[in-house]
Amino acid sequence: MSTDLIDAQIAPTGQFDILSKYEINKLSHESRGSQYQTFRNCSLAVLNSGGYMDDGKELLETYSNFDISVVPTERSVKLQLKSAPVSAFVDGKIIGGIAEHLFAVLRDIIYVNSEITGSQLHDLTSSQGITDAVFHILRNAGTFDRVRAPRLVVCWGGHSISSEEYDYTKQVGYELALRYLDICTGCGPGAMKGPMKGATIGHAKQRDRHGQYLGVSEPGIIAAEAPNAIVNQLVIMPDIEKRLEAFVRTGHGIIVFPGGAGTAEEIIYLLGILLHEDNKDQPFPVIFTGPASAADYFVRIDEFIASTLGEEARSRYQIIIDNPEEVARQMAVGIREVKSHRKETGDAYYFNWKLKVAQEFQQPFMPSHENMLNLELHKNQKPYQLAANLRRAFSGIVSGNVKDEGIRLVEKNGPYELRGDPGIINSIDIMLESFVKQQRMKLPGKEYIPCYRVVSE
Structure with missing residues (x-):
């Protein structure tokens, strides 16, 4: 460049x-x-x-x-x-x-x-006030369409992935668009660009001239995930927590491609919300997918979820490897269920008001060394609360990897420390080590210097 x-x-x-x-x-x-x-x-x-x-x-x-x-x-x-x-x-x-x-x-x-x-119009200390703020930012950006049927698929995954994985995300996006589905991503390169690029061809083949390519970012991460050229609606939320809430409120289903710590953060955030008892009957299709070469990535993710959040969390997603058509078919089926549920409950198609997002997932987390060390990483709490703390841990690691402020904090004070139950800490360490070996923590070719270390209690 x-x-x-x-x-x-x-x-x-x-x-x-x-x-x-x-x-x-x-x-x-x-x-x-x-x-x-x-x-x-x-x-x-x-x-x-x-x-x-x-x-x-x-x-x-x-x-x-x-x-x-x-x-x-x-x-x-x-x-x-x-x-x-x-x-x-x-x-x-x-x-x-x-x-x-x-x-x-x-x-x-x-x-x-x-x-x-x-x-003073928005009470950002209350859960409802934060949700209202997310709604108003999205509405001000013109992202809502009252008459549009549910068709927005959120796609998560790494901004630095292999060419094979990138091509796979394009194929999935293409299959989704052939079924008249739209794409929302974190708006950057890699797994955020691929589905959008593939969808442009699928929409063109269907003569669907109203394809939505929604990109949702936030100031701290945008330098690492600059908006790609396909995004036709860009929204910048004030922090990562409101960005994540925007995804789950506007999306009708979520597909997760291979990534690194940031993708793990998104997965844990989503599962934590779905594990809340108020969301037990909320249909929300979630699919983890990638080419055959990415199978080990999802094995590690699945093992981590099983060891920390349990079988109920595992029941909230499907893993489909190397089959873009099946991914798109299953997502289309799931979104039809979402549409029926929204009709029955009177919820809006364009914003999921009835989804319960607990305050633990809404309040901004500042990844200081003290806050990272004091995270409650133990099982003596409800699964969704553990998920909230795990999400904060991964958020801090993302900050130390790519955000200007986080990089400077680690350079000044050394790596963040994570402390908790030995089983949970060991699971975190194993999964992050697998990301390092797969070169998912930084761009391939760059040596990864860990911004964290784990300390067992």
């Missing part, structure tokens, strides 16, 4: 075409306020879409002179870029999808700051 730089002024897209004077002044003022650094870093990640960097710290240091500012105009605003990556431009003009994503960053970062986290 070239590190050549360019200065440019970008015209608005979408909802920024027509703004009031008040909105223009507010955007211009707040874009240089307390959220400026977040706005800048997310914008840089968008401009780096398709680049080779999966390290937030490396990206920020490489483009340390990059700057972005909101320029007011008579009817709207423009974005002024200085020292931006030239790879985001073609013949001096910014790529259309990247421009669209830049204004999505502006919309979400400023909106969340002024209307959600910086407002």
